Amino acid sequence: MEALRDEPLWTPAVQRPRSLHEAWELKRTFGRDGVYVAGSTLLRTQWEAGTVSMPKSLIDLRGIEDLADIDEDGGGLSIGALADLSRCRRSAALGHMAPAVQEAVRCIAAPAVRNLATIGGNIASGYGDCLPALLVCDAELAVFDGKFLSRRRVEEWLADRWSGMHPQEDILTGIWLAPPAGPAGSRRIEIFRKVGRREAFTPSLVTVAIGCFIDSEGRLSGVKIAAGGGSGRPQRLDIAEAVLEGASIGKEQLASVFEAVVTQFETYGDPFATVEYKKKTAGNLIVAELWKALEGSAGKGDH
Numbered sequence: 001m002e003a004l005r006d007e008p009l010w011t012p013a014v015q016r017p018r019s020l021h022e023a024w025e026l027k028r029t030f031g032r033d034g035v036y037v038a039g040s041t042l043l044r045t046q047w048e049a050g051t052v053s054m055p056k057s058l059i060d061l062r063g064i065e066d067l068a069d070i071d072e073d074g075g076g077l078s079i080g081a082l083a084d085l086s087r088c089r090r091s092a093a094l095g096h097m098a099p100a101v102q103e104a105v106r107c108i109a110a111p112a113v114r115n116l117a118t119i120g121g122n123i124a125s126g127y128g129d130c131l132p133a134l135l136v137c138d139a140e141l142a143v144f145d146g147k148f149l150s151r152r153r154v155e156e157w158l159a160d161r162w163s164g165m166h167p168q169e170d171i172l173t174g175i176w177l178a179p180p181a182g183p184a185g186s187r188r189i190e191i192f193r194k195v196g197r198r199e200a201f202t203p204s205l206v207t208v209a210i211g212c213f214i215d216s217e218g219r220l221s222g223v224k225i226a227a228g229g230g231s232g233r234p235q236r237l238d239i240a241e242a243v244l245e246g247a248s249i250g251k252e253q254l255a256s257v258f259e260a261v262v263t264q265f266e267t268y269g270d271p272f273a274t275v276e277y278k279k280k281t282a283g284n285l286i287v288a289e290l291w292k293a294l295e296g297s298a299g300k301g302d303h
């Protein structure tokens with residue numbers, strides 16, 4: 001890290017491709033000397049901290065048309081990778097379709113940063129706070145590989161991203177959210193919570209997200225639970241999910257969920273919090289939010 005700090009500063013050349021294909025070709029030509037840039041809010045913090053070196057060329061994606069739109073489409077929602085976080089935060093359609101994703105966006109940074117920061121940059125980092133929320137919404141990511149645009153489940157994309165096998169030239173073009181479909185008469189529960197070192201405007205230590213349906217008898221189905229935080233890998237917690245699938249939430253289930261989260265959640269220690277603290281925080285947040293959701297549904301009947 002010290003070595004990076006000691007590197008001489010230079011002004012990188014800025015490339016402004018007008019199409020996905022042009023951007024992809026530039027990246028292939030420059031290799032590690034060229035970096036895709038959207039809002040550059042994360043890159044700037046990495047350059048300042050000296051964790052990433054300034055590249056020779058920046059490939060600015062913002063000149064590519066139609067990548068910033070948020071459109072309702074065939075009952076689902078398509079969000080362009082270049083949609084800024086302020087826009088995502090204001091989108092009524094996103095709030096309706098995926099409230100956990102909107103809450104994640106709401107908790108990121110301050111307005112000045114959110115006006116520049118894009119949802120695509122948040123995801124492309126591999127650890128942005130939106131990712132646990134996207135995991136519980138079964139989101140798909142649209143990716144351009146130089147020839148084709150394909151859609152991949154966020155979970156598969158994350159596995160590649162963290163395996164190191166992910167092609168560096170791939171461009172994330174958008175997010176697709178299908179309308180959540182649960183059993184007849186059930187109600188959708190979707191939650192995102194973040195814990196940081198301060199109440200607001202702070203990087204996350206731990207984030208959790210929950211998505212499920214609850215029927216009139218209090219039984220849960222389609223349970224998805226995810227956790228992440230900081231620069232840790234966002235992940236599904238399928239042992240805790242299995243405890244809840246088909247069950248009615250009671251104190252017994254909640255104790256098992258807590259244990260399952262603490263056992264399965266893979267995280268890392270940092271100068272502000274130990275691994276143990278983060279695991280317990282994730283367990284407590286998930287249990288507390290499920291308990292609140294249960295209380296909220298008591299006596300509500302069918303919807």
Ligand SMILES: Cc1cc2nc3c(=O)[nH]c(=O)nc-3n(C[C@H](O)[C@H](O)[C@H](O)COP(=O)(O)OP(=O)(O)OC[C@H]3O[C@@H](n4cnc5c(N)ncnc54)[C@H](O)[C@@H]3O)c2cc1C
Nearest residue numbers: 036038039040041042043109117118121122124128129172
């Ligand atoms: C004060 C401050 C507070 C912050 N707080 C938070 C927080 O609470 N939670 C959080 O998650 N983040 C936080 N961030 C980080 C950052 O603002 C967000 O993650 C933001 O969404 C990143 O988007 P961007 O457009 O600025 O990405 P950029 O910085 O432009 O890019 C980020 C990375 O993604 C790549 N990239 C960008 N777009 C694409 C694309 N379409 N296809 C392929 N690769 C791409 C870039 O090459 C780079 O590696 C904070 C930043 C600051 C400065």
